[in-house]
Amino acid sequence: MVISPHHVLAALVLVVVVVLLKPIVNPLRHVRGPWLARFSDVWYLRQLSRGSFEQENQKLHQTYGPIVRYGPNRYSICEPSAAKTIYGHGTQFAKSTWYSSWATPGSWSLFPDQDIKRHAHGRSLFQSTYSMTALVSYEPFVDECGTLFCQRLQEVAERGEPVDMRHWFQCYAFDVIGLITFGNRFGFLDRGEDVGSLIQALDGHLYYATLVGLLPSLHPLLYKIRNLWAGSKGSGRGYLLNFTLEQIAHHRAGADAMLEKEATGDTDEARTEPFLSKFLAKHAENPEKFSHQHIVASCVSNIVAGSDTTAISLSAILYYLLKNPTCLQSLRAEIDEFQSRGQLSNYPSFKETQQMTYLQATIKEALRMHPATGLPLERVVPRDGIEIAGRHFPKGAIVGINTWVEHRNPAYFGQDADQFRPERWLTKDTEELSRMNQHWMPFGLGSRTCIGRHISMLEITKVIPRIVRDFDFELSPSAARQEATWSTQNLWFVKPTDFIVRVKARGKAP
């Protein structure tokens, strides 16, 4: 058949009719939101490319109420019972197709998995490795990086130059992840720069996955083209995957050499086992249950999810302390008190920091004010549909809560929800505390809650008292002004882009 201009025109008319008709027959047509979002995801795509959707999402709820449309089939929810309904343990809300661009096409990984059963099985294989009980044995790794980090701060202080603290926090987080995962630092803290262009590749992956998530059917093709274009090392996730495979190969070679030494009685080296050694042992025990793909997926996840998130959270804690000097004073008073009682070591232990109530409240409050992820955690309504805030959502509708919207809601956190006030977490009112805890979700909720949160909390709780005790940090006069706020870019992770400070040593050896 010859395709004539008439055929093309007819097809175009049909597409336009379908696009225009869909919103009219949609049972959720009464849900309000931006006009263009009714017809196409282009509105959301444009917002994502602007990099400030966490702010836009809050404005949408202020304008349109607790349920807001941000795409033809996407609904942002801000309603007290929604968190439990959507994310609670045992619910059947799978992740939306937006997550598919976070996986290598054709292979499995925990974070983007849309298959509830497979995810539950996969997660159970990793759970014990990522538990807090297992992680405290990694304290020496964190101390090693903490010491190097403080040495770098000391040098920065001596030079008197302003520095980008988010960059240094990312160096710290990356090197901890390298040690915990592969048993060696990547060298970020040694060199203070983007070793092996990992940060660049990670940024590329975030940009790609955030936007291409709205065009999931194109992901396999775009992923391939992008990597072919970039050459043998690949680009974005492809690059990080190749890097991980190299690390695994190195580790395997090192492990073989070590086994040989042990067999000949040539070593008495005591080894703390990194994750990779544990995974390889699990694989050797039962290669079908714990496959090579499980090993690779988890190691890549650690690299992708384990540095930016922790660096953002550390930055938020320090930033809000600097913007609120009385809170900084209170934290220092607690640190001094613990130190004078001999309850805080030079390298604070995780156990010691758990007793420091103001420190814990400060961390919690900073993660409330600036959660690392800034887009709705999208889920698909299951088979029977669901009732939320008196409205029926049919099967297939995409619903989600944006942590930034949840965390700034005065109904949960009080009229001063926009203010940094760690004291709110020290209230004696158990009802208020329980309500706030229910809506505090920087690590997500339910069965898809962050598996790496204990790694981050270990890094955060150990290093914050150490740097607050040993250094002074100063924002520039313009950034320190009360009304000034830092700039951020939201590509799933909400990264500060101008966290520049001057560092001064406080007269104690780091």
Ligand code: HEM
């Ligand atoms: C302060 C640091 C961190 C924050 C704020 C954070 C935040 C989150 C959030 C909000 C989710 C849920 C996403 C969703 O429901 O769509 C998540 C999941 C996840 N995170 Fe983290 N994360 C952090 C650190 C880490 C680290 C250090 C790792 C690994 C080393 C990690 C690995 C993961 C993985 C694998 C998932 C998917 C879990 C699953 O679906 O079962 N995260 N994270």
